[in-house]
Amino acid sequence: MTGLLRPRLVAALTVLAAITGAARADDAAPQRLKIGLLPGESSLTVMRVFEPLRRELESKLGIPVELQVGTNYAATGEALRFRRLDVAYLGPVTYVLQREKAGLISFATPRHPKAGPSFEAAIIVPADSPARTLRDLAGTDIVFGDPASTSGSWVPRYELLASGLRAGRDYKAHYLGAHDAVALAVANKKAAAGGISRPVYNRLLSEEKIDAAKVRVLLPSRPVPEYAWTFREGLDPAFRQRVAEAFYAIDDPAVLGIFDADRFIASADSDMDPVRVWVDALRSER
Numbered sequence: 001m002t003g004l005l006r007p008r009l010v011a012a013l014t015v016l017a018a019i020t021g022a023a024r025a026d027d028a029a030p031q032r033l034k035i036g037l038l039p040g041e042s043s044l045t046v047m048r049v050f051e052p053l054r055r056e057l058e059s060k061l062g063i064p065v066e067l068q069v070g071t072n073y074a075a076t077g078e079a080l081r082f083r084r085l086d087v088a089y090l091g092p093v094t095y096v097l098q099r100e101k102a103g104l105i106s107f108a109t110p111r112h113p114k115a116g117p118s119f120e121a122a123i124i125v126p127a128d129s130p131a132r133t134l135r136d137l138a139g140t141d142i143v144f145g146d147p148a149s150t151s152g153s154w155v156p157r158y159e160l161l162a163s164g165l166r167a168g169r170d171y172k173a174h175y176l177g178a179h180d181a182v183a184l185a186v187a188n189k190k191a192a193a194g195g196i197s198r199p200v201y202n203r204l205l206s207e208e209k210i211d212a213a214k215v216r217v218l219l220p221s222r223p224v225p226e227y228a229w230t231f232r233e234g235l236d237p238a239f240r241q242r243v244a245e246a247f248y249a250i251d252d253p254a255v256l257g258i259f260d261a262d263r264f265i266a267s268a269d270s271d272m273d274p275v276r277v278w279v280d281a282l283r284s285e286r
Contacts, residue, residue: 029239032064033057036076036088040200041180043069052254060246073148080104080232087243090230091150092275099269106228106269108247110261117265120198121151121221123159126189127214134163134219140192141172143185152179155221156195158278166285180204187214199260225271
């Protein structure tokens with residue numbers, strides 16, 4: 001075994017040990033795996049994008065796999081916490097906030113060939129905007145996605161706060177619910193700027209959902225810990241191990257391409273510690 005592979009194997013085994021040790025004795029394995037997804041875009045788009053993953057897991061696990069898109073970010077997190085879902089793909093902030101309320105277990109995250117298990121948010125502006133720094137956005141209206149979105153709200157707001165701009169004092173925040181709505185609002189000059197996931201922004205450009213000549217990135221964010229595949233509390237331990245191993249074994253480019261990843265790796269609660277710092281800072285903003 002190479003030196004590179006050994007730490008990854010140890011990490012995966014550590015996660016699996018946590019998975020098998022944390023459930024109650026009376027939990028039964030579900031006959032259908034219910035997976036929750038965040039509504040970063042329209043429900044139809046999210047379902048379409050994640051369909052290859054659903055088929056892959058159904059094949060590996062030998063049971064029906066059902067995708068559910070929440071009405072908003074909080075709804076997906078709450079459904080996992082109250083056991084209406086078995087697994088959910090949670091953004092860092094949604095995970096952190098729900099983890100404060102229940103014993104959720106993070107078990108897998110996508111790894112990107114260049115960035116590792118992280119991604120970026122961005123603050124975008126109309127292409128002809130005079131703004132060159134975040135400070136230039138003082139006194140403007142800025143749009144965000146869902147209030148609980150990591151890359152569509154919390155991280156862009158943290159970058160603005162770090163530059164000295166406070167919501168309600170230095171700019172007016174508006175929440176549009178989804179990344180594509182933010183991109184369109186900025187492209188159509190309905191707002192001076194918007195917070196968005198950089199991967200979603202890039203995909204919207206590549207699919208020509210927004211005109212590349214009408215928008216530009218004012219600031220890419222600092223690296224953000226990747227989304228976490230998360231088990232609900234009280235799920236059968238042997239079943240959790242099967243699901244985790246199914247994720248780690250995925251090598252189909254059609255599935256991994258959804259996440260711009262080369263594989264899924266083990267994740268841990270401590271991965272989200274930087275996010276907790278940002279959440280605390282923004283809580284003090286109010």
